[in-house]
Amino acid sequence: MGDSAILKDQKYVGRMCYGTIGGDLRARVEFVTLGVSDHYAGIKASVINRKEGVVDSILLQFSDIWGKQKVSNPNFKEGVNPHIWTDSGKSDWYVFRPGAAEYQKVADTLENYMSVFQDMVMAQAEQDCTIQMGT
Numbered sequence: 001m002g003d004s005a006i007l008k009d010q011k012y013v014g015r016m017c018y019g020t021i022g023g024d025l026r027a028r029v030e031f032v033t034l035g036v037s038d039h040y041a042g043i044k045a046s047v048i049n050r051k052e053g054v055v056d057s058i059l060l061q062f063s064d065i066w067g068k069q070k071v072s073n074p075n076f077k078e079g080v081n082p083h084i085w086t087d088s089g090k091s092d093w094y095v096f097r098p099g100a101a102e103y104q105k106v107a108d109t110l111e112n113y114m115s116v117f118q119d120m121v122m123a124q125a126e127q128d129c130t131i132q133m134g135t
Helices: 062-066 098-133
Strands: 006-012 017-024 025-033 037-048 053-061 084-087 090-093
Touching: 006 084, 025 084, 025 098, 037 062, 053 062, 053 098, 084 098
Parallel strands: none
Antiparallel strands: 006 017, 017 025, 025 037, 037 053, 037 084, 084 090
């Protein structure tokens, strides 16, 4: 997630990223397989209340974000659905290699999703402040 305006205090563990959205809300973002072992075709983002558990989650397939990608490889005339594959213990993109614009599109999509919950945290904080001030 890198320089996220929403996901703070990021920690990376394996293929997962954890961070703070605000208040008691945390996020877990992870690469996931979709029925084919060692083929990571999407990202799952979960919003977690540290006291109550999972609040919401979303599965974003790379093909939904980027579409089927045309490649110069003649074995894939119709294009390829983007995914990361693991072979002999090494993970890498399969045929299609995303560039900075594609990575940014994934980051923007995840930020948009998490912003819904950041707004909830900010509204709750404003309400708490108003109650404490007695106005």
